[in-house]
Amino acid sequence: MFETLQPAAPDGILMLMSLYRDDPRAGKLDLGVGVYKDVDGKTPVMRAVREAERRLHKSQATKSYLGLAGDTVFNELMIGVVFGDKADRARLRAAQTPGGTGALRLLADLIRLSRPDATVWVPDPTWPNHMPILRAAGLKAQTYAYFDAENGGVRFDAMTEALEAIPAGDVVLLHGCCHNPTGADLSLDQWRSVARLLAERGLTPFVDIAYQGFGEGLEQDAAGLRILAETVPELLAAASCSKNFSVYRDRAGAALILGSNKAEADTAYGQLLGIARGIWSMPPDHAAACVRIVLEDDDLRTDWKAELEAVRQRMMSLRQGFADALRRHSNSDRFDFIARQRGMFSRLGISAEQVAKLRADHGVYIVGDSRFNVAGLPGDRLDDLAAKIVSVL
Structure with missing residues (x-):
């Protein structure tokens, strides 16, 4: 063979x-x-995470499976971190994943299941793993203009022109903040313009938010995604805890869905969990449990x-x-x-x-x-x- x-x-x-x-x-x-890396060139374990690990070790009585969705409290907390307190929870669903990469792949498979002929459009350039993930899911992928190498900013006019030409029903991948590899992000006014355009064109946003908290701040970095959520009927988002909780090797992320209504969100979520069953079945627990402990505890959350x-x-x-x-x-x-x-x-x-x-x-x-x-x-x-x-x- x-x-x-x-x-x-x-x-x-x-x-x-x-x-x-x-x-x-x-x-x-x-x-x-x-x-x-810190000033000593090391990738440290965050203080709050270290304390959460101590508490987890002391209290955890079993290593049994949690279920297809993983830690459901972690999932609800991640909806709050990414979408904010004012989000329409009735239309939002989340599933724990092995890192942000796992979330990207899970959502890519959901796109393939629900809209197999759709093309996913990604910015040029983008994170090198985006294209392989999309193609491994059986999706067509193309690029749209994004980065201006001359001034280190965004080619927003060219980006807008490219998005206006994308056929209705396709999917547009956007970096929620801290664009990788360029560091060039959209302004809030540009996010509003993109949100209106996607809604008018019937395009579904697919947001990769892997660096929330590394750019302008934890809340500010999610502002673009939240503008989208207020404007478009449906949205997919892949969130990572690797960077902002520094749990890289332990792999904690979340696949998030915003549906047009509660019934459609429930249906999509059921299919999402079915896909997860065929990939990794049950997600790993340790890092997500630590993140949950940090987010549930006021003192740990403040320190984090x-x-x-x-x-x-x-x-x-x-x-x-x-x-x-x-x-x-x-x-x-x-x-x-x-x-x-x-x-x-x-x-x-x-x-x-x-x-x-x-x-x-x-x-x-x-x-x-x-x-x-x-x-x-x-x-x-x-x-x-x-x-x-x-x-x-």
Whole structure:
């Protein structure tokens, strides 16, 4: 059987990790892997999560299955985190998933079941795993104009023109905040315009909100999605706890559905759980249980929000400091956009050849499209890093 298989195409980020590990240079720098890092270069366990784990260990009396939907209290709490207190709960449903990636795949399968001829339109560029997930679900996928590489912002006129040409019944994937890989987000006015356009065109939004709390703040980062929810009849959303709760390896996420009415939401939810049964059957419990404990307890929730805000502020400070350093060393405003963008990622806007030279000459590892992890920036060596980047231009 296996003799029929061809070698899998190498994953660029995994290859970068391997090259970094094998590099003997003491001053090497990893800006490729997409996890938050603190000032010591570590990805910490958040204080509130650590306490939640302690309580869970003390109180948990069984490892039995929770059911197809997972932790139902976690699900209800995640609806509140993502959609807010004023959301129409009668039309909203949530299922626990193995991370945000699991939520994306589960919802992609639901699209395939309910509208098999639909095309899912994703921004250009987008997270590299979006296309493989959609195609693995048997969906057609196309791109729409989004990023302006010249100024580091959104090509909103081109985006609007592209969305206006999409046939009714198709699905539009949107990054809820902290666009990966560019860090270029829509303004609230642009979200309102997109929401009206989608409603008028009969297009269904599919929102990937993986970095809530990393951009403008926990509530602010969900504002665009909430505008959509107030405007369109139906919506799909994939939420991740990996980043804002720092539970990466433990895999906690939620697939969320907004239906036109209660009956349709119930039907869609039943089908969603049926799909989950055929993929992973029952979701893992540990991380979702910890998130539930944090969100249920006022003191833990307050501490989590405070630590999350400190993480966000640190990344904002690194963005500004890096942009300032690049301005000093390049004697230009070429890289000022880095300070204006949000989230964990941006693109330097340099060529693949320059990226390779940066790695070969200086041991600085970033993804081939020049995406770098803001949280990986060395706060005490920004001028040194800026000088190395300018040297390869």
